[in-house]
Amino acid sequence: MNKKFIQIISTILAAIMLMTSFGVTVSAEEAVTLEGNVGEDIVLTQEDVEQAPEYLSYQNGSGYPKMSVGKAPDGMEKVAENDKYILYVNKSNCFFCVEEKATGYRLYSNPPEDIKINQSGQTTNNLKSQLVVGTAVPSAKSTKNRPSFTFAVKPGTFTVEEIENGVKFVYTSSEEIGIMHFYYAPLDEKGKRITAEEVEITMEEVANYDYACIRSEEIKETVVDFSVPLYVTIDENGLVARVPTAEIEESGTLEKMIEATNAANVNKDVKYAQNVQKVKTKQDEMNEKAWAKGETPMQLPTPTPPVYSEPPTKEDLNLVYSIQLLPFMGTVIGDGDGYMVVPDGSGSVIGFTNESKISTTYHARLAGGDATKSQDEVINVHESLLLPVVGIKGYDYGFIAIAEEGIGNAWADAAYCGQTADCNRTYFQFDLRYTDVFMIGDTGNGWGTQDVAVYQSGDIDLDALSVRYMFVGAEENDYVGMARTYREYLIALDGFREEVPEEAPFFLSLQGAVRVKRSVLGIPVIITETYTTNKQALDIIDELNTNNIGSLYLILNGWSDSEIRGKVQTGFDPISKIGGKKGLKAISEAIAKYNDKVFLNIDNVYYRKGGNGFSLEWDSARNINAVSADIFYYRRNVFLKDASRGIEKLVSPTKIAETLNKTTTAIMKFDQSMGISLSKATTTLYNDFGNAKNPGNARDDMRTYIDTALRDLSSKISILGSGTLGSYLGQVTATINTPMTNTGFMIALESIPFYQIVLHGYVPYATKPLNQYGNHTEMFLKAIETGSYLYYALMGGNPSIIKDTEHDELYSPDYSYWLPILLEEQKQIAELHALVGTATISAHENLEDGAVTTYDNGVKVVVNYSKKDTLTYSGKSVEPMSYVIIEGGK
Numbered sequence: 001m002n003k004k005f006i007q008i009i010s011t012i013l014a015a016i017m018l019m020t021s022f023g024v025t026v027s028a029e030e031a032v033t034l035e036g037n038v039g040e041d042i043v044l045t046q047e048d049v050e051q052a053p054e055y056l057s058y059q060n061g062s063g064y065p066k067m068s069v070g071k072a073p074d075g076m077e078k079v080a081e082n083d084k085y086i087l088y089v090n091k092s093n094c095f096f097c098v099e100e101k102a103t104g105y106r107l108y109s110n111p112p113e114d115i116k117i118n119q120s121g122q123t124t125n126n127l128k129s130q131l132v133v134g135t136a137v138p139s140a141k142s143t144k145n146r147p148s149f150t151f152a153v154k155p156g157t158f159t160v161e162e163i164e165n166g167v168k169f170v171y172t173s174s175e176e177i178g179i180m181h182f183y184y185a186p187l188d189e190k191g192k193r194i195t196a197e198e199v200e201i202t203m204e205e206v207a208n209y210d211y212a213c214i215r216s217e218e219i220k221e222t223v224v225d226f227s228v229p230l231y232v233t234i235d236e237n238g239l240v241a242r243v244p245t246a247e248i249e250e251s252g253t254l255e256k257m258i259e260a261t262n263a264a265n266v267n268k269d270v271k272y273a274q275n276v277q278k279v280k281t282k283q284d285e286m287n288e289k290a291w292a293k294g295e296t297p298m299q300l301p302t303p304t305p306p307v308y309s310e311p312p313t314k315e316d317l318n319l320v321y322s323i324q325l326l327p328f329m330g331t332v333i334g335d336g337d338g339y340m341v342v343p344d345g346s347g348s349v350i351g352f353t354n355e356s357k358i359s360t361t362y363h364a365r366l367a368g369g370d371a372t373k374s375q376d377e378v379i380n381v382h383e384s385l386l387l388p389v390v391g392i393k394g395y396d397y398g399f400i401a402i403a404e405e406g407i408g409n410a411w412a413d414a415a416y417c418g419q420t421a422d423c424n425r426t427y428f429q430f431d432l433r434y435t436d437v438f439m440i441g442d443t444g445n446g447w448g449t450q451d452v453a454v455y456q457s458g459d460i461d462l463d464a465l466s467v468r469y470m471f472v473g474a475e476e477n478d479y480v481g482m483a484r485t486y487r488e489y490l491i492a493l494d495g496f497r498e499e500v501p502e503e504a505p506f507f508l509s510l511q512g513a514v515r516v517k518r519s520v521l522g523i524p525v526i527i528t529e530t531y532t533t534n535k536q537a538l539d540i541i542d543e544l545n546t547n548n549i550g551s552l553y554l555i556l557n558g559w560s561d562s563e564i565r566g567k568v569q570t571g572f573d574p575i576s577k578i579g580g581k582k583g584l585k586a587i588s589e590a591i592a593k594y595n596d597k598v599f600l601n602i603d604n605v606y607y608r609k610g611g612n613g614f615s616l617e618w619d620s621a622r623n624i625n626a627v628s629a630d631i632f633y634y635r636r637n638v639f640l641k642d643a644s645r646g647i648e649k650l651v652s653p654t655k656i657a658e659t660l661n662k663t664t665t666a667i668m669k670f671d672q673s674m675g676i677s678l679s680k681a682t683t684t685l686y687n688d689f690g691n692a693k694n695p696g697n698a699r700d701d702m703r704t705y706i707d708t709a710l711r712d713l714s715s716k717i718s719i720l721g722s723g724t725l726g727s728y729l730g731q732v733t734a735t736i737n738t739p740m741t742n743t744g745f746m747i748a749l750e751s752i753p754f755y756q757i758v759l760h761g762y763v764p765y766a767t768k769p770l771n772q773y774g775n776h777t778e779m780f781l782k783a784i785e786t787g788s789y790l791y792y793a794l795m796g797g798n799p800s801i802i803k804d805t806e807h808d809e810l811y812s813p814d815y816s817y818w819l820p821i822l823l824e825e826q827k828q829i830a831e832l833h834a835l836v837g838t839a840t841i842s843a844h845e846n847l848e849d850g851a852v853t854t855y856d857n858g859v860k861v862v863v864n865y866s867k868k869d870t871l872t873y874s875g876k877s878v879e880p881m882s883y884v885i886i887e888g889g890k
Contacts, residue, residue, distance in 0.1 A: 073097060073106070080166050085234045089167050091160045094130055094153055096167065096232060098239040100471050105397050107239070107469060110328050111423065117333060123420045125150045127328055131171060131243075133228055134322035136435070138315040138455035143435075145324075146173065148228075166233030173225040173318070175253055179260050183215040216267065224252030225318050237489065241326055242405070242466035245432060248320055257312045268306035275303040315457045321433045324413070325467055329401070331423045332394050339749060340414045340426045341391040341400075341479050345383030345739035346786070347754025349479065350414050350747055352424045358746050362414040363429075366407055367685040367725055370699065371650055372621050372629040373436050383743045384683060385412055386755055387726040390426040391472070391482040398472040400482045402489065406430045406465030407727060408685045408700030416747070430465040433457070434687060436624045454624050456689070461698035480844055483757035487840075490758070494730030498762050503551040504833035506544070506826050507736050507766040507791040509601070509677075510537050512558035512578045514807050515565060528575065529801060531558065531810075534583025536796030538590055540815060545594045547823050550830050552596035553734065553766075555677045555720065559584065559600055566608035568619075568651055570659050572666035581670065588671050597733075598674055599720045600667055604659040605680035606631060608648045620649035621688035622696075629686075650686060652694040653702035657709035664713055675718030675733065681706055682732065683723035703727055734764035736791045740782040750846050753786040753853075760787045761840040769793035770825075771812045777881055778865060780825055784883050785851045785863045787836060790829055792822055835859050835887065847871070850878065860886040
């Protein structure tokens with residue numbers, strides 16, 4: 001090996017840490033210039049490349065080597081640049097990439113065409129597409145996924161336009177349609193053509209029956225089937241891909257279809273007029289002959305009027321129903337040690353390889369399922385996706401993608417190497433319109449039933465959909481680095497504020513009263529049953545503070561008469577049976593004495609009874625059939641609807657902000673020190689297809705309404721969220737019901753505390769009720785591992801009264817039983833809080849039977865989940881089902 005080559009290879013190895021898995025391909029055809037911290041450029045000849053290590057030739061998933069900063073990739077040109085990034089575009093195929101100037105790392109919209117990737121079926125065209133557009137013809141009940149490469153780039157029906165800070169692509173699907181053209185000549189009084197001159201006339205002229213069609217001709221015209229724009233721009237925080245839905249065109253074909261239908265109807269008019277004229281002429285001749293003979297003429301039948309075709313509507317078009325946005329952006333080729341992150345529950349890691357080899361890709365809706373969608377049974381309970389962010393850890397660096405607009409309509413998708421192609425990818429898909437399936441027929445015995453698909457037509461409700469892509473540097477290229485990047489994004493975007501209390505908070509909800517069915521003298525009646533009186537709540541407050549509980553965050557459920565009766569809350573109506581206003585005032589004074597916090601729960605999303613200005617018929621959300629959506633409970637043993645527990649409705653999204661403001665205003669008028677707890681509004685999104693009183697709303701509209709209301713209320717009152725969506729995190733004081741694990745999909749490699757890593761040190765977050773877990777100790781250890789605070793849902797009265805009621809979800813709620821347990825657990829949480837309260841999580845590692853969490857002040861927490869084996873970590877022994885804290889690395 002010659003001396004020159006040895007020097008080259010040595011320099012390359014020195015620069016290897018700067019190489020990226022998302023750069024451009026080394027070509028064996030040409031000399032390639034590489035840059036690193038080496039002081040000078042290195043030029044490799046074709047011979048050098050052939051002898052160089054295999055990571056330079058893009059094999060075994062090793063990625064794209066980094067090229068010279070500022071040098072456009074082959075076939076691309078620079079269209080935008082700022083202090084941090086450069087955007088390059090290939091105007092012949094719509095490929096683009098963004099380059100981080102400080103490192104030279106590049107993120108590509110599609111894998112370069114000279115990279116050989118094994119794939120199957122439709123993936124071949126998807127690999128070359130920036131959009132995959134889902135279309136449907138509602139009248140035909142048909143759907144189809146259309147890659148932009150197939151319908152626009154390959155046939156050349158696309159445009160590329162440079163704009164400020166970026167580029168605009170327009171992808172157009174064209175369709176050839178036959179339009180009938182008719183040529184007419186004037187008629188004389190007997191219906192004969194006067195001349196052979198060809199003229200085109202209007203329908204009004206034809207209606208006068210003075211013209212005859214002398215010739216018809218079908219002319220093929222190319223018209224727009226649909227057209228979708230894509231704006232790609234760079235700013236100081238990365239790259240943004242955006243589709244404004246107002247610019248999506250779907251009407252071009254409709255106009256031509258209407259024109260063709262009208263032309264056909266004109267032809268029917270002409271032929272009918274000719275037939276009428278012929279009959280009239282023949283009748284006149286027969287009349288003259290009959291009268292001449294003194295006979296009664298025979299009457300000819302009148303020609304049958306034509307049957308006209310109805311002009312088509314939007315339901316007869318290819319309507320845009322969904323868009324996969326940049327489904328191969330940042331794709332990593334081949335298997336290896338990298339992984340993808342999706343926000344399933346607390347967070348999930350999906351490896352680049354998967355031993356189970358399951359064929360199902362990851363596809364889950366942000367903010368959970370849609371309650372207005374029909375559901376006859378619930379078999380699987382999924383953790384919600386609370387954060388609109390996905391990411392990929394490449395071999396040298398990674399990136400995150402954040403859904404910025406259209407969050408409520410978005411799905412997170414991921415596929416690992418070998419599922420659809422030999423590459424790893426994660427992206428967002430957005431619903432623009434919806435479909436649902438309803439069962440018709442005799443649903444009682446299952447015979448004669450049929451599933452009928454219903455498609456949404458009309459205009460697109462969503463204003464825009466967009467995704468931001470941000471780099472995660474090599475020094476923090478893991479899910480913790482992704483979480484930190486997203487947290488910094490939230491801080492800059494929302495003023496994501498630090499709310500960590502001095503003492504470790506303990507979250508406790510107490511159920512006040514409920515309405516239950518009881519038998520009185522053999523007659524079933526509905527009565528108000530007391531679970532926890534205000535006096536019992538006062539005793540609990542005193543007892544917990546006497547035992548140094550720390551900072552008590554008390555949530556009062558079942559305090560409002562409207563709430564327990566199933567009405568929408570619009571005011572302040574405490575239940576007198578548990579203590580009324582006087583009892584609440586005493587609780588408020590006790591809370592103030594101990595410097596604790598109290599929150600009155602508001603459930604202004606679900607309701608089952610009209611009143612307070614709300615009608616079950618007119619103020620509830622409607623499904624795609626424009627019918628008020630019924631919300632059922634489901635039996636846990638057979639997963640089917642349990643109609644015996646009653647049917648609930650959903651408040652129309654346009655009304656939720658109104659109820660929040662009314663109730664909050666009334667509470668503040670009573671006591672300004674009280675906060676509000678939102679049990680449903682911060683975690684629930686659904687569609688409303690509207691009625692004559694309330695306009696329809698997409699899920700993302702609902703998110704916007706609630707976000708606006710929370711921003712206004714958060715400046716006036718403390719808000720406690722529940723399972724809080726990422727959009728609202730900047731507005732809440734704290735959040736409870738935080739998912740502690742992922743759903744457990746087979747595609748997931750492991751569960752990670754991504755949600756908790758984002759929040760720690762800024763927004764206090766607590767577990768789901770620990771008393772309701774089957775494995776209580778394991779969930780407490782999860783709280784220790786993830787830096788979560790504790791949450792219990794209890795009652796001060798006799799828990800046996802829950803038996804045989806519909807409130808059996810409040811299981812194991814006995815305060816007296818849990819008191820010594822929660823006091824000991826809170827003591828341990830307080831010790832950890834004293835060490836890491838305001839710190840952020842800087843590292844996290846899942847072990848075989850445990851986990852290690854590291855904070856930015858050096859504190860480590862090692863948890864052992866094994867029930868029998870001792871865990872040894874960094875010289876420390878961790879007993880089964882326990883943990884140790886290592887302070888400052890000691």
